[in-house]
Amino acid sequence: MLFNNGTITFRLATNRRRNETMTATRLDISDHLTLVDGLPKPEWDAIAGRIEEGIGPDERFAVWTGAIRQWMNRMRSALGEGYDVAESEHFLATLPDGVPGDVVLRFAEKCRIRMLEVLPDIGAFSAPGKEALLLFRDRATCDKYLSLWSSDADTDRFLGGAHVREGYPHVAATGLNYDHLEDTLAHELIHLSLCHLRLPLWIEEGLS
Numbered sequence: 001m002l003f004n005n006g007t008i009t010f011r012l013a014t015n016r017r018r019n020e021t022m023t024a025t026r027l028d029i030s031d032h033l034t035l036v037d038g039l040p041k042p043e044w045d046a047i048a049g050r051i052e053e054g055i056g057p058d059e060r061f062a063v064w065t066g067a068i069r070q071w072m073n074r075m076r077s078a079l080g081e082g083y084d085v086a087e088s089e090h091f092l093a094t095l096p097d098g099v100p101g102d103v104v105l106r107f108a109e110k111c112r113i114r115m116l117e118v119l120p121d122i123g124a125f126s127a128p129g130k131e132a133l134l135l136f137r138d139r140a141t142c143d144k145y146l147s148l149w150s151s152d153a154d155t156d157r158f159l160g161g162a163h164v165r166e167g168y169p170h171v172a173a174t175g176l177n178y179d180h181l182e183d184t185l186a187h188e189l190i191h192l193s194l195c196h197l198r199l200p201l202w203i204e205e206g207l208s
């Protein structure tokens with residue numbers, strides 16, 4: 001990955017709440033969200049480096065999830081009016097108005113459970129924080145986003161979706177038509193559950 005952001009600075013803020021167990025460390029990643037073609041592209045290597053360096057293993061999931069949340073919010077503002085961010089137990093999504101976040105995330109959670117049941121030995125969702133979904137209103141915006149990642153994206157063009165493997169594995173898809181979106185999500189979530197195995201793509205496609 002190419003970095004051209006001058007001095008990298010990070011702010012680590014510890015929010016101590018009344019209950020010690022609620023202590024959460026937040027990593028501000030705004031300096032690592034470079035705008036490319038108007039869309040924020042996270043510098044995953046730099047973010048991962050800071051988290052491995054400064055965050056204890058117990059807090060990493062929460063800190064990664066916080067970083068993904070910041071990326072999603074930045075993406076929402078970059079996309080302009082008509083986008084929202086939604087979150088469930090295992091997923092974070094940026095999605096266009098007209099796509100019901102609660103329905104999409106309930107479906108994603110169901111797919112996740114199903115895959116862990118069907119592929120108990122090999123299926124795993126291995127992202128270091130919550131799983132990330134980027135849903136775009138139209139194909140052109142989705143394609144523009146995918147062009148930020150030069151390689152390593154499994155693009156299922158017939159489904160209008162892709163599983164991006166570079167950096168933090170995530171799903172990008174186009175979807176205002178919810179029925180179609182369900183098919184796309186189910187397929188791409190299988191890629192997400194298998195990517196930790198680094199299988200050749202044709203094997204993943206066979207299982208998807």
Ligand SMILES: [Zn+2]
Nearest residue numbers: 154156205208
């Ligand atoms: Zn595929």
